[in-house]
Amino acid sequence: xxxxxxxxxIPAKRAENRAWRKMKRNRSALAGLCIVLFFAFLAxxxxxxxxxxxxxxxxxxxxxxxxxxxxxGTDDLGxxxxxxxIWGAQASLMAGVFSVAIAIVIGVPFGLLAGYFGGWVDMVIxxxxxxxxxxxxxxxxxxxxxxxxxxxxxxMIAIGLSAMPLFVRLTRGQVLxxxxxxxxxxxxxxxxxxxxxxxxxxxxxxxxxxxxxxxxTVATAIIxxxxxxFLGLGQQPPAPSWGxxxxxxxxxxxxxxxxxxxxxxxxxxVVIGFNLLGDGLRDALDPREV
Amino acid sequence: MTMAQNQILSVRNLxxxxxxxGEWKSVVRNVSFDVGPGETVAxxxxxxxxxxxxxxxxxxLLAPDFSRIEGSVMLAGRDLLSISEKEMRGVRGNDVSxxxxxxxxxxxxxxxxxxxISEVLTRHxxxxxxxxxxxxxxxxxxxRIPNATARFDDYPHQFSGGMRQxxxxxxxxxxxxxxxxxxxxxxxxxxxxxxxxxxxxxxxxEEEGMSVLFITHDMGVVAEIADRTIVMYRGEQVESGPTEExxxxxxxxxxxxxxxxxxxxxxxxxxxxxxxxxxxxxxxGEAAEPVEVANTVDTRKTPVLSVKNLVTRFGVxxxxxxxxxxxxxxxxxxxxxxxxxxxxSLVGESGxxxxxxxxxxxxxxxxxxxxxxxxxxxxxxxxxxxxRNMRKTIQMIFQxxxxxxxxxxxxGAAVSEPFIKHRLGTAKQAREKTADLLRKVxxxxxxxxxxxxxxxxxxxxxxxxxxxxSLDPKVIVADESVSALDVSxxxxxxxxxxxxxxxxxxxxxxxxHDMAVVERVSHRVAVMYLGEIxxxxxxxxxxxxxxxxxTKKLMAAVPVPDPARRGIxxxxxxxxxxxxxxxxxxxxxxxxxxxxxxGHLVQVE
Numbered sequence: 001x002x003x004x005x006x007x008x009x010i011p012a013k014r015a016e017n018r019a020w021r022k023m024k025r026n027r028s029a030l031a032g033l034c035i036v037l038f039f040a041f042l043a044x045x046x047x048x049x050x051x052x053x054x055x056x057x058x059x060x061x062x063x064x065x066x067x068x069x070x071x072x073g074t075d076d077l078g079x080x081x082x083x084x085x086i087w088g089a090q091a092s093l094m095a096g097v098f099s100v101a102i103a104i105v106i107g108v109p110f111g112l113l114a115g116y117f118g119g120w121v122d123m124v125i126x127x128x129x130x131x132x133x134x135x136x137x138x139x140x141x142x143x144x145x146x147x148x149x150x151x152x153x154x155x156m157i158a159i160g161l162s163a164m165p166l167f168v169r170l171t172r173g174q175v176l177x178x179x180x181x182x183x184x185x186x187x188x189x190x191x192x193x194x195x196x197x198x199x200x201x202x203x204x205x206x207x208x209x210x211x212x213x214x215x216x217t218v219a220t221a222i223i224x225x226x227x228x229x230f231l232g233l234g235q236q237p238p239a240p241s242w243g244x245x246x247x248x249x250x251x252x253x254x255x256x257x258x259x260x261x262x263x264x265x266x267x268x269x270v271v272i273g274f275n276l277l278g279d280g281l282r283d284a285l286d287p288r289e290v
Numbered sequence: 291m292t293m294a295q296n297q298i299l300s301v302r303n304l305x306x307x308x309x310x311x312g313e314w315k316s317v318v319r320n321v322s323f324d325v326g327p328g329e330t331v332a333x334x335x336x337x338x339x340x341x342x343x344x345x346x347x348x349x350x351l352l353a354p355d356f357s358r359i360e361g362s363v364m365l366a367g368r369d370l371l372s373i374s375e376k377e378m379r380g381v382r383g384n385d386v387s388x389x390x391x392x393x394x395x396x397x398x399x400x401x402x403x404x405x406x407i408s409e410v411l412t413r414h415x416x417x418x419x420x421x422x423x424x425x426x427x428x429x430x431x432x433x434r435i436p437n438a439t440a441r442f443d444d445y446p447h448q449f450s451g452g453m454r455q456x457x458x459x460x461x462x463x464x465x466x467x468x469x470x471x472x473x474x475x476x477x478x479x480x481x482x483x484x485x486x487x488x489x490x491x492x493x494x495x496e497e498e499g500m501s502v503l504f505i506t507h508d509m510g511v512v513a514e515i516a517d518r519t520i521v522m523y524r525g526e527q528v529e530s531g532p533t534e535e536x537x538x539x540x541x542x543x544x545x546x547x548x549x550x551x552x553x554x555x556x557x558x559x560x561x562x563x564x565x566x567x568x569x570x571x572x573x574x575g576e577a578a579e580p581v582e583v584a585n586t587v588d589t590r591k592t593p594v595l596s597v598k599n600l601v602t603r604f605g606v607x608x609x610x611x612x613x614x615x616x617x618x619x620x621x622x623x624x625x626x627x628x629x630x631x632x633x634x635s636l637v638g639e640s641g642x643x644x645x646x647x648x649x650x651x652x653x654x655x656x657x658x659x660x661x662x663x664x665x666x667x668x669x670x671x672x673x674x675x676x677x678r679n680m681r682k683t684i685q686m687i688f689q690x691x692x693x694x695x696x697x698x699x700x701x702g703a704a705v706s707e708p709f710i711k712h713r714l715g716t717a718k719q720a721r722e723k724t725a726d727l728l729r730k731v732x733x734x735x736x737x738x739x740x741x742x743x744x745x746x747x748x749x750x751x752x753x754x755x756x757x758x759x760s761l762d763p764k765v766i767v768a769d770e771s772v773s774a775l776d777v778s779x780x781x782x783x784x785x786x787x788x789x790x791x792x793x794x795x796x797x798x799x800x801x802x803h804d805m806a807v808v809e810r811v812s813h814r815v816a817v818m819y820l821g822e823i824x825x826x827x828x829x830x831x832x833x834x835x836x837x838x839x840x841t842k843k844l845m846a847a848v849p850v851p852d853p854a855r856r857g858i859x860x861x862x863x864x865x866x867x868x869x870x871x872x873x874x875x876x877x878x879x880x881x882x883x884x885x886x887x888x889g890h891l892v893q894v895e
Contacts, residue, residue, distance in 0.1 A: 181693045182688040182689070182690055182693040182694035183693060183694055183695055183696045185654055185686075185688070186686065186688060186694055186695075186754075186757075187696075188654055189652055189654055189681065189685060189686040190681060190685070190707065190708040190711070190757070190761070191677070191678040191679075191681035191682070191708070191711065191712060191761075192707075192711055193674075193678075196711065200696070200699070200707075201696050201699075204696075204698035204699075205696070205697065205698055286698075287697065287698060287700075287741040287743065288697055288741070288743045
């Protein structure tokens, strides 16, 4: 048995390549990606674009309808809406993405721990989660933001913490289902430790519903940031965010409907974009989907 | 065609297609058969053969938008394919009844069983509630449910699996159907319960004079119950005829391949060592002579695994404060030894503790007490670090190949992972090892980049075996590892295990409920009942000269694929599997064992 055999190289298809190839074939996911990238580009490139100052007021141009001078019209203080939309994309996208990221980064590990270990770990985590879930989402976000002090960063933290229990619960439930699969016990019998089992065996198999929930929560977070801004707890005026623009606009719905229309459309598009992207990601990351 | 008119069911050129990605794909092609009055016809085949689709087509139970049924299905002269859906509803559960595989899910859990049966009577037969109740009790008595009157108001969860299947049969009989379609009705049941249900169907058929269309994958069950048999393979009817004809003079190569792959209890009488299943050429049905393997057991050395007085109990908690009110005595005082190169089988029915024994030895479940010595490790006293090292020596193969591999991990990653995690070599060595292991289990190394869902059940089980082998273990616990596989695949995987034992000198703890497979692959056998070993000894001694009443009962219940035994009745008993749940403070009795012959021990009552 000393013959050296020629070992055929194993074609190591990297998981990322596979996922990306699948993503490329999925039209709606690509559309979602384009929408998200478009707004992200606007947000990043805002200082470089030839647009008016978003906070410069003009008494001569109050609540003007869209025109050649102001493509998307002006608001109640005569500020250019297009410019505010573009600058506001920064605050809104950040509020959406970062607060959900905070919720996932804290919520998913707690959910994993609770579901995987059970017993008193689960008792503690689940009871705390339930207590947090008993408070309405927005009320908790407002309370936390008030406690942390008014700023966009604090608003994102507040929204993220408020959305966190949702992810704890979702993850825990999924883990309970996956934990009973033979491959988890198989991993133990091979001698893997708890961390390896959780990261390599359980997390990848509970990811799909978490991704979908995350894309939906981005929308909730953008709206929540709007509510906080309205109360003066989020983006501080006069700096723009879509949410605060909507809030102001609702007082002028009959006189200046464009004030509400543009931020509304933008939020709608971003949410759809994230949703399509999320669905596509979920399918692309699942090796069982062809 | 006068013959066809006398038939209860007459199926001609049945072709069923499903709409897959906008294309019609036929899954059953040109199937024709008759079921005469009072006759039992079996459709036998492996998974994907179209046997269940055939029965669902007869009942028109397939989603109409995605399926197309062609041909003709005549039930007592009435064309079932041309009548309206409303008329068909009058046929289902009235002229034709069905019983299914899974007795645990086919009853509605929120209604009493009495109500579920009497509903059939009030709906189809127009009986009053009082009449229906009386008739239901009669039916429950007919299917031999003890204390039928008292159990009328019980809910499904208060019945065991076998009893639920009796309730299902009672429900199917309620409307006095002309034809009973039984789709794998005994597959999910334990072997002694399966024997009871088969006997019951036979007796009821005589009493009621109904016809039975029996769908199964088990040649033993076919031989025992069917007057005529239809063999299906990949959607085609490859052979049909009287059951004796099929078994003794089957013409189609597939029929012969299927039959030779079926393990037969008692086929090992004059053999000394485990024997490979014959390999059959599917094109001509020629079977190579089964090869007896060489002896691999060396009993002179110290055993690689030695278990002494192993006890595993789980607390049963109940009440508001979840106080401990009893314990499941899953494993009770179990002792045995396993030598290098030996296969010791643990056999028994569900709940007997065989799987818990395997898991306790590996400490996937923490045992309550006892001693386990494994290749120098004192297993029950190992810390986390020692336990991890110990896992290099003992590995496990699970039952269900569809849930034992991580769907998000490529085959290559799954097979090489143990090797890498235990730091047994470089990444390059891991790749070489993986390629080598895949070749050893009969797969090709270039499959490493694929995911588990791209493989069939048998292939996945091979991958699981390769993964278990990647640490070069000395002992493998095979927990029902071939039970979920089709007969022909089962034979191949058993052969693979035997070959690996030959080349790697592995010791197997083979946990199974399938007596015929156990007889084929084992050196020694231990029979477990209610958490205890009731009989243990060399395979030949236990199978040729069973001493314990439970062993005898278990062997008598195994269906034998020999149609000559069709008339045999076991005598319907109502024995249920007993439960190993004991009240708090229960002291298990001290057991004595009697030595029948060298190494053959039997528990004394």
